[in-house]
Amino acid sequence: MAAPPSESPPPSATAPDVVAAVVSALRAAGCVFAEEEAELLLAAARTPEELTAMVDRRVAGLPLEHVLGWAEFHGLRIAVEPGVFVPRRRTEFLVDQALVRAPHAPVVVDLCCGSGALGAALAAALGAVEVHAADIDPAAVRCARRNLAPYGGLAYLGDLFDALPAGLRGRVGILTANVPYVPSDEVALLPAEARDHEPKTALDGGADGLDVLRRVAAGASEWLAPGGCLLTETSERQAPAAVAAFRDAGLTARLAESEELYAHVVIGVRR
Template sequence: MSVTETAAVVTTLRRAGCVFAEDEAALLLEAAAEDADRLSELVAQRVSGTPLEYLLGWVEFRGVRVGVRPGVFVPRQRTAFLVEQAVAGVAPGTVRACVVDLCCGSGALGLTATTELRVLGCDVELVAADIDPIAVECARENLAALNAPVFSGDLFGALPLDLRGRIDVLLANTPYVPSARVADLPREAREHEPLVAVDGGADGLDVFRRVAEGAAEWLSPGGTVLVETGTGQVGTACAVLAEFGLTARVEHSEERYATVVLGTRAIESP
């Protein structure tokens, strides 16, 4: 494509409200592979509000291209902080860890956490699960190279019973937008992403509560559940974790505008 044609794409995207028009234009040009008709189609879909990641078929998350498809929740860059906390929470020298990606969506959290832990020398047993069949199929593709099973079902009900009491790291990117605030989400999220992945009920913590209750039983002694929340939900979230016998703490990243609540199961005395 000529410089003039590239500039025209950038202008079109900018007029549609794309904040990073130059970056998006470069990605769409790459995806179109010098096919002018294909490029026009992609640009038109982007202008209409289709998420860029659906058009590309992938999203970059912690340096890894994770496959996504229409109907699957697109991993947010702020959620990389949750993975960072999960990896940092595994003690140096740990030989083996059981990691579960619950409400896994595309499987991005389990994929990147496992990849990074294996680089550190930890042998990871990864299992993922989601209630949405589209997400399950997407995650199976993304996690195939890790030989990680992805189960379909509602939270812990989807998991094999032999995991009960031995999950060391429980990643749970639960929906946490209060129902009344879903209408305030960006248009592309409202119209294209599954409601089940964003609507967290009256106060945004309905699914979180169920995860906290199950975590108390499914975590290994010393195991930790990590969940992203809004800053205004921290107090309630910590109280819920304490209610189910988990020791709560909060980590916040100003850089990523991300808040993660962690709940750790106590190590029983001999």
Template structure:
């Protein structure tokens, strides 16, 4: 869709005034997504009102892939590239992999190409996330289960998984209100709220992973830097052996935890 330079400049100005840090890039993406001037106006109005860019476009870029993201579904963050890299580094050959709290299925989508799993599945408790993940993962033949953590996963895999990846919610309840509006207003609360200290879901993931992992299997999770030591203690208590990984450039912290052989 062709726009006069003046039109693009005005659009960039509106986006920048609304607080969009990458206003020029966002303007180009919105222009490319619009099939008419009216559609573009609607997209820009909704973005200025605070809706996530990814929900407006219908996709997010993650680890070099374009991942479909439906309205209301957790948008994969750039920092989660560290979690995926840490998981791939400990995966071992032809692993059996489960992506918990999968959201759009972004981590599973990337891991499918990186670790050549013999079995790969994803799970989430949010119906909207499950529907979105199924759309992303169905072409790869990857099943997506709906339910609470390990509960919907076929029991035949209990004690046989080589890798469990979980981008579980870890924002403390009181801090959710301090998150950017595009997250707290437009993403499912269940994908954000990690309980009073942010570790409520991760505690349950650790306990479940100790049961579902094969001996020598690995759990990989994301957490804030300030929570890492507390999470290490949780993993120790679950009988897992944790290793912390931090990336200053991504401002990201991941933890892998091995089930002893």
């Protein structure tokens, strides 16, 4: 049998001077973790031309996850398209809190789902579970459908609870809502990667940052199963007001915090 034709080595196996050039370009662009990013880009690029294009996009300011096409979240690779909110590592704490609170939840709903990262992570951990997600951004819903497909999950386009099938009322064991919570006048202060490349609807939470959180809290009891829980992320400064909003909506509420991840999660339980 004839030997197979030789193939060019992938960019990840290129000479040290190529690696050094990528690191140098990223560092000059202000990438704090230039070496780690270079390793990821070299591994992802299939040709030298693709590597050049990826480095150029990153140097131009596109978030690394958008360049790669995926973000690492709770042990999964979550597909992320340009223009879609990138799941933050601190939000893994929200997933962990949900699993502690409802380790056998049969139904999960992920509102303001973005890429569907929370729903996918919960589905991967829970096993046999019914998963639904919703977002007002069409690009986000496309991503969420891709990420939830392996778990049989569904994603809907629409505004919060209005997007969900009526048959979910009173059945939801875990309701996650990674709502936008940046006060409107602080959006302009965000890092350029978020401000310029993620949808404003995923960032801007209104005057005090809690507009969407209050809407979710107000409607949650109608959709939660008895003992079901709502979890949402907020900032340290907003946490007291967020807990109060949950209680005003008739939920039993508490705050969970992670110093390591600097994460603040409000947990509300249907009474």
